[in-house]
Amino acid sequence: MSVLTLIRHGQASFFDANYDQLSALGEQQASALGTYWARRGMTFDDVYCGPKVRQRRSAELAISAGREMGLACPEPVVLNELDEYDLKGLIGSLMPELCRRDTEFAAALERFLRSEGQERLGSFRPMFEPLLHHWQSATAADPNLESWPAFRARVHGVIRHLQEAKGNGRRVALFTSGGFIGSAAQLALAAPDRTALELHWRLRNTSLTEFVFTRARFSLDTFNGVPHLDDPALLTYV
Numbered sequence: 001m002s003v004l005t006l007i008r009h010g011q012a013s014f015f016d017a018n019y020d021q022l023s024a025l026g027e028q029q030a031s032a033l034g035t036y037w038a039r040r041g042m043t044f045d046d047v048y049c050g051p052k053v054r055q056r057r058s059a060e061l062a063i064s065a066g067r068e069m070g071l072a073c074p075e076p077v078v079l080n081e082l083d084e085y086d087l088k089g090l091i092g093s094l095m096p097e098l099c100r101r102d103t104e105f106a107a108a109l110e111r112f113l114r115s116e117g118q119e120r121l122g123s124f125r126p127m128f129e130p131l132l133h134h135w136q137s138a139t140a141a142d143p144n145l146e147s148w149p150a151f152r153a154r155v156h157g158v159i160r161h162l163q164e165a166k167g168n169g170r171r172v173a174l175f176t177s178g179g180f181i182g183s184a185a186q187l188a189l190a191a192p193d194r195t196a197l198e199l200h201w202r203l204r205n206t207s208l209t210e211f212v213f214t215r216a217r218f219s220l221d222t223f224n225g226v227p228h229l230d231d232p233a234l235l236t237y238v
Contacts, residue, residue: 034065036228
């Protein structure tokens with residue numbers, strides 16, 4: 001059997017105007033992962049990362065740290081299919097519509113927009129979770145937004161491609177984001193769609209979620225592990 005390791009990117013810059021960049025802590029998390037792999041002698045046949053800066057930078061730092069300790073690791077290949085769900089589309093297309101339809105959501109959005117500091121972080125999920133559920137249950141297609149079925153099919157397509165590739169006993173690493181990992185876990189568990197979103201909220205930055213697979217089987221082995229983050233100060237979710 002082959003092993004697939006999905007890595008969520010390091011902490012991004014949640015409070016900055018440009019979210020899509022690693023924070024200083026996020027860079028530390030990614031480097032710690034590479035050091036951990038080197039100490040364990042972990043090697044991979046293939047490494048891929050999504051196109052976002054936070055995904056690519058996480059892969060670069062982890063591999064660089066591993067190589068500094070003598071770990072042989074292939075150069076990461078950017079794969080657009082490893083991207084997160086369409087955050088800009090959700091905000092630009094669905095958010096105004098949901099505000100008009102749902103006064104509770106509009107109030108939650110207002111609280112988020114007025115909040116600052118740690119309060120802003122705490123008010124994010126109560127606002128964003130209903131938006132994700134609305135996206136997942138939407139029946140009408142929006143040309144400006146990747147739908148939930150299209151996103152799910154994209155995730156499953158990557159996994160199917162790996163399953164159909166030649167060679168047994170391979171180890172593959174994918175640097176991606178929480179939504180992709182949650183959807184992959186949902187597939188392995190044959191769980192309802194809502195499970196993908198529930199799982200993705202729990203994913204820590206640079207956490208490891210592992211699957212074992214063959215052409216006919218795709219099974220969840222471990223979920224959301226952070227053995228490389230032995231300092232509680234390094235445990236983050238954004």
